[in-house]
Amino acid sequence: MSGCGNGSDNLEDIGNNFKRVVVQPPKKTSSIIIQQDPDDSQTITSSLKPKSNCCGGNENKSSCCSSNKIEEKPKSGGCCGGSDNKSSPSPSSSSSSSCCSSNKIEEIPKSGGCCGGSDNKSSSSSPSSSSCCSSKNNNKIEEKPKSGGCCGGNEKSNNDSCCKSEKITTTTTTTTTNKPIIKDDSNIISSDATKVIEGDIIKASVGCPSDTPLAGSESICSSCPGQSACKSQADNPDKKSIEIRMKVIKNKILVMSSKGGVGKSTVSSLLSYGFSKRNNNTTKVSVLDVDICGPSIPKLMGVEKMQIINSEYGWIPPKVQQANHDIKVMSVGFLLGSPDAPVIWKGPRKTTMIRRFLKDTFWGKQDYLIIDTPPGTSDEHLSIINSLKTCNPDGAILVTTPQNLSCDTVKKEISLCRELNLPIIGIIENLSGFVCPCCDEITEIFKSDGGKNLAEEFNIPFLGKIPIDTNLGKSAENGVCSICDNPSSPGSLAIQSIIDKIDQIIIDNKKKL
Amino acid sequence: MSDQLVAPPPENCPGTQSEMSGKSSACAGCPNQQICATAPKGPDPDLVEIEERMKTVKHKILVLSGKGGVGKSTFSSQLSFALSMDENVEVGLLDIDICGPSIPKIMGLEGENIHISGQGWDPVYVQDNLAVMSVGFLLDKEEDAVIWRGPKKNGIIKQFLKDVYWNELDYLVIDTPPGTSDEHLSIVQYLKTSNLSGAVIVTSPQDVALIDVRKEINFCKKVGVPIIGVVENMSGFVCPKCNKESQIFIPTTGGAEKMSQDMNVPFLGRIPIDPLIARSCDEGKSYLITHPNSEATKQYNLIFNKIKETVK
Numbered sequence: 147m148s149g150c151g152n153g154s155d156n157l158e159d160i161g162n163n164f165k166r167v168v169v170q171p172p173k174k175t176s177s178i179i180i181q182q183d184p185d186d187s188q189t190i191t192s193s194l195k196p197k198s199n200c201c202g203g204n205e206n207k208s209s210c211c212s213s214n215k216i217e218e219k220p221k222s223g224g225c226c227g228g229s230d231n232k233s234s235p236s237p238s239s240s241s242s243s244s245c246c247s248s249n250k251i252e253e254i255p256k257s258g259g260c261c262g263g264s265d266n267k268s269s270s271s272s273p274s275s276s277s278c279c280s281s282k283n284n285n286k287i288e289e290k291p292k293s294g295g296c297c298g299g300n301e302k303s304n305n306d307s308c309c310k311s312e313k314i315t316t317t318t319t320t321t322t323t324n325k326p327i328i329k330d331d332s333n334i335i336s337s338d339a340t341k342v343i344e345g346d347i348i349k350a351s352v353g354c355p356s357d358t359p360l361a362g363s364e365s366i367c368s369s370c371p372g373q374s375a376c377k378s379q380a381d382n383p384d385k386k387s388i389e390i391r392m393k394v395i396k397n398k399i400l401v402m403s404s405k406g407g408v409g410k411s412t413v414s415s416l417l418s419y420g421f422s423k424r425n426n427n428t429t430k431v432s433v434l435d436v437d438i439c440g441p442s443i444p445k446l447m448g449v450e451k452m453q454i455i456n457s458e459y460g461w462i463p464p465k466v467q468q469a470n471h472d473i474k475v476m477s478v479g480f481l482l483g484s485p486d487a488p489v490i491w492k493g494p495r496k497t498t499m500i501r502r503f504l505k506d507t508f509w510g511k512q513d514y515l516i517i518d519t520p521p522g523t524s525d526e527h528l529s530i531i532n533s534l535k536t537c538n539p540d541g542a543i544l545v546t547t548p549q550n551l552s553c554d555t556v557k558k559e560i561s562l563c564r565e566l567n568l569p570i571i572g573i574i575e576n577l578s579g580f581v582c583p584c585c586d587e588i589t590e591i592f593k594s595d596g597g598k599n600l601a602e603e604f605n606i607p608f609l610g611k612i613p614i615d616t617n618l619g620k621s622a623e624n625g626v627c628s629i630c631d632n633p634s635s636p637g638s639l640a641i642q643s644i645i646d647k648i649d650q651i652i653i654d655n656k657k658k659l
Numbered sequence: 660m661s662d663q664l665v666a667p668p669p670e671n672c673p674g675t676q677s678e679m680s681g682k683s684s685a686c687a688g689c690p691n692q693q694i695c696a697t698a699p700k701g702p703d704p705d706l707v708e709i710e711e712r713m714k715t716v717k718h719k720i721l722v723l724s725g726k727g728g729v730g731k732s733t734f735s736s737q738l739s740f741a742l743s744m745d746e747n748v749e750v751g752l753l754d755i756d757i758c759g760p761s762i763p764k765i766m767g768l769e770g771e772n773i774h775i776s777g778q779g780w781d782p783v784y785v786q787d788n789l790a791v792m793s794v795g796f797l798l799d800k801e802e803d804a805v806i807w808r809g810p811k812k813n814g815i816i817k818q819f820l821k822d823v824y825w826n827e828l829d830y831l832v833i834d835t836p837p838g839t840s841d842e843h844l845s846i847v848q849y850l851k852t853s854n855l856s857g858a859v860i861v862t863s864p865q866d867v868a869l870i871d872v873r874k875e876i877n878f879c880k881k882v883g884v885p886i887i888g889v890v891e892n893m894s895g896f897v898c899p900k901c902n903k904e905s906q907i908f909i910p911t912t913g914g915a916e917k918m919s920q921d922m923n924v925p926f927l928g929r930i931p932i933d934p935l936i937a938r939s940c941d942e943g944k945s946y947l948i949t950h951p952n953s954e955a956t957k958q959y960n961l962i963f964n965k966i967k968e969t970v971k
Contacts, residue, residue: 373690404759404804406837407728411867439838440725440871488725488839488874488881493809496840521727521837522758523806550941555759557802565806582898583905589898591907591934614907623866623911 385536387505391460392537395432395512397652399571400530400542404562405555406521408545409576409612411435411442412622413641414518417543418447418473419627420645421514427470430512432463434503435477436530437520438496439489444479448625454480460508468627476507493525500529523562531566540652541569543609547577548596560604571651572609573601574644580614581636607651610644612637706849709820712779713853716751716828718970721846721858721884725871727837729863730892730930732761733940735834738859739766740945741963742830743789751782751828753819754793755846756836757805757812763795767943771796779824792823809841816845830970837871839878847882856970857887859927862918864894864910869918876922887969888927890962891915896932897954907932925969928962930955 367373392398401414414433422431435443444450452464454476464480466473478489478499491499509515520526531539542563546556556573563570575597580589591614601608612618615637621628629638686692713719722735735752743750754762763769771783773796782790794805794815825831836842847855858879862872872889879886891914897904912918919926933955939946947956 405728406759407726407863439840440727440874442867442870445867445870485870486873486877488878490839490844490878490881492841492844523804524758524812525808525841528806528808549937551761551764551937554764554801555761558759558804561802561804562806565804580896580907582901582903584903585898585901589896589934591896591932592937616905616907616909619865619907619909620911623909 384501384505385533388501388533389537391504391507391509392515392534395509395515397513398515398517398534398537398539399648399652400517400519400539400568401545402519402527402542402559402563403545403552403556404521404523404559405546405552408521408547408552408556410521410545411437411446411518412618413543413545413574413576413612414516415443415446415622416618416629416637416641417645417648418514418516419471419629420641421516422471422473423629428472429514430472430510431514431516432474432476432509432512434507434515434517435475435479436500436503436517436526438478438491438499438526440520441477441479441489443475443477443518445625446622447473447475449475450479450485450625452480457508460506462508468630470630471627474509474512476503496525497529500526501533504530504533523558527562528566531568539568540655541571543571543648544573544606545576546573546597546600547592548575548590548594549592550596552592553596553600556600557604560606569655570606571648571655572607573597574609575611577614578611583616607647609647610640612640612644705817705821706852709817709849710852712821712823712825713831713850716825716831716853718829718856719831719833719850719853720856720887720966720970721833721835722861723835723843723858723875723879724837724861724868725839725873725875725878726862726868729861729868731837731861732756732765732834733936734859734861734890734892734930735832736762736765736940737945737947737959738963738966739789739791739830739832740947741959742832742967743786744947746788748829749788749790749827751790751792751825751831753823753831753833754791754795755816755819755833755842757794757807757815757842759836760793760795760805761940762791762793762834764801764943765940766791768796769801769943773797776824779822780818782823782825790825790828792819812841813845816842817849820849839874843878844882847884855884857885859887859966860889860924861892862889862915863908864891864906864914865908866910866912868908869912869915872915873918873922876924886924887966888925889915889919890927891929893932894929925965927965928958930958930962 399417401410401417403410414435418431418433422429433443433447435441437443444452447466448468449464449466454464455462461476463474463476466475479485482489517530519530542559544556544559544563546552560570562568575595577592578590578597579594580591582589597611598608600606613636615628615635617632617635618628618637621631628635629641632638720738722731722738724731732754735754739750739752742748752762752766754760756762763771766785768783768785768791773783773792774781780792782792783796784790795801798805833846835846860872860875860879862868876886876889893908894906894910894914895904896907915929916926931954933946933950933953935950935953936946936955939949947959950956
């Protein structure tokens with residue numbers, strides 16, 4: 147199965163019933179590079195570490211490549227090779243912040259060149275010491291060299307190259323800790339690499355620097371057929387266009403939740419209605435729907451029959467046709483031939499579409515851009531966050547229901563935000579309590595306070611609870627603003643107070659910068 | 660081979676698996692050209708292995724929904740519990756929701772691990788005749804996020820099918836994530852030669868959900884997956900105090916039943932909202948066992964019987 151959609155492979159070709167709008171379909175050129183490891187299908191790690199520029203240990207005191215920093219995404223820009231943090235305390239301490247310190251296993255250095263162990267040759271400690279690609283005998287698996295020129299396991303037979311062969315492919319079968327053990331040369335699964343216990347198998351992933359300025363220039367690129375494409379793309383012209391578009395938008399807020407059906411789209415639409423009513427209905431708001439497979443925003447905002455217009459300034463998004471609301475909406479829903487046509491795209495195509503939304507949509511000067519995301523922690527999220535990285539997004543609002551199952555899943559989204567350094571504005575607990583219209587008895591259908599407890603546990607502001615309000619549901623189905631229709635219903639009141647809190651948090655955060 | 664492509668095929672791509680791949684004029688300039696031209700053509704050998712594994716599984720049921728949060732995982736787990744109530748029936752539950760694996764929690768298997776035996780990966784057993792596999796078992800902590808792009812997810816799904824030792828199963832229930840994307844394409848593609856019995860589509864009554872579900876039905880029709888039927892979940896709530904039924908998720912366009920008629924697919928039934936279902940899921944217990952006499956259980960059983968009849 148091809149790693150990207152298109153072509154004559156039957157399954158991928160279907161569902162692309164794009165109607166003839168004035169908009170040109172996205173260009174499918176070789177400038178589209180997949181964020182993919184060369185042996186992607188076989189190496190599996192628990193989390194991708196995208197490639198924001200490695201500060202080399204300078205920006206973060208808690209250095210970008212320190213122990214237990216798996217969640218870091220250094221590595222574009224060059225692993226310091228241990229040199230930036232020479233002054234840090236004992237390299238063998240696990241809390242040391244040298245770029246290639248002990249427990250490096252969890253590091254993902256390597257764009258910019260794995261030191262090859264040489265930087266730390268002088269380290270006096272045991273094998274578990276701080277060479278960048280070392281540590282205990284058979285745990286090199288957990289290394290993630292590779293963007294930027296670690297051998298990727300290829301220089302196996304030589305010397306103390308950074309990725310000694312048997313390390314990567316070694317499996318052990320100890321069950322002393324009863325941890326998952328999966329044996330297979332190429333199909334090694336790693337769980338969170340901070341958990342390195344002797345005998346566990348964790349395989350490094352090969353990091354492709356395609357998303358970084360070093361794309362195409364790293365040593366690992368020499369064997370990659372995509373090298374020429376990467377080199378030509380190295381400047382990433384898209385990024386500049388996106389920055390230009392985003393510069394005139396004051397506040398950019400993502401609405402996320404790894405759990406489906408918690409109300410992300412509903413909350414996004416309510417937030418947009420709420421924000422647009424401020425300052426006597428003069429606030430300009432835009433909503434971007436990056437849920438490519440299930441775009442709900444057009445329906446919720448009553449614009450599903452409208453079209454995008456192509457102009458010299460870019461794609462002009464349709465506007466909400468309700469009085470007192472200056473809201474523009476962009477969604478893949480407008481590009482479909484029929485509302486029932488499925489969009490069966492693989493990741494890379496979705497990434498391209500999202501970039502085009504950001505790059506080509508003529509938003510104009512806006513006060514707020516609210517971005518509705520699909521459930522999960524996958525392509526769309528990585529793409530949107532990476533694309534907006536240099537545009538100062540205000541952060542993410544996480545939506546959950548009170549149920550444990552939902553909160554547990556949303557913890558993953560919190561991990562994602564922390565890994566990608568996206569600030570979290572707060573947590574909203576939706577579907578929190580049902581008020582029976584007949585007797586006013588409140589029933590907690592999905593338990594209670596789950597969102598609040600989650601916020602406390604992770605030290606995130608709790609923005610508020612939205613009860614199950616049938617008026618909200620009706621207005622949503624009809625694509626109208628429920629705050630205008632029923633301003634005093636519990637749902638509307640809840641959303642108003644949430645908006646006030648969000649504003650305050652954004653202002654506070656901006657002051658801190 | 661197909662996993663080695665590094666860029667999307669260009670327009671007019673002759674097909675990455677075709678005879679002309681890498682050689683036609685459209686291939687010039689495509690980063691995949693080298694790979695296509697030199698890689699061996701023909702069926703993916705992994706598919707052959709998957710077919711072998713799946714030969715011992717009689718009925719494979721996909722649980723789909725274009726929309727998130729309608730109750731796919733809840734439904735899959737209850738279906739598995741119900742099917743496995745007969746001790747002579749062997750049931751497997753495969754969770755291919757890589758980013759948000761809910762099945763371990765719902766089945767009460769949090770913290771469990773996967774072990775390897777000579778025959779492959781051993782699934783985790785809830786009871787003697789109910790085996791479960793999910794990416795959740797590979798994560799250390801529940802807050803570990805699995806932030807993978809499509810190809811990686813496809814890789815693990817392949818492994819679930821290829822390497823897991825399911826042994827002889829009467830039913831394999833496959834829980835999917837929302838949407839119509841990588842995971843869905845992969846599972847359908849990998850099981851193409853293994854006789855997928857069909858798909859059950861779960862939805863809630865609201866129109867916002869039905870839009871996505873219509874897409875899912877069209878997806879199934881296009882890829883050739885037979886549709887066993889549509890289930891309307893979270894359909895109606897009976898207030899425990901006054902016993903009045905309200906619709907929380909309002910079916911402005913007639914709900915799932917009307918949609919199934921319009922799209923010519925069987926309608927299997929409705930399940931009302933019961934807060935105890937959510938609680939059972941949180942606690943990892945089977946709702947059908949803890950509350951055998953509730954309205955929701957009756958509806959579940961009716962629907963499950965219809966499914967069993969259809970797949971026979």
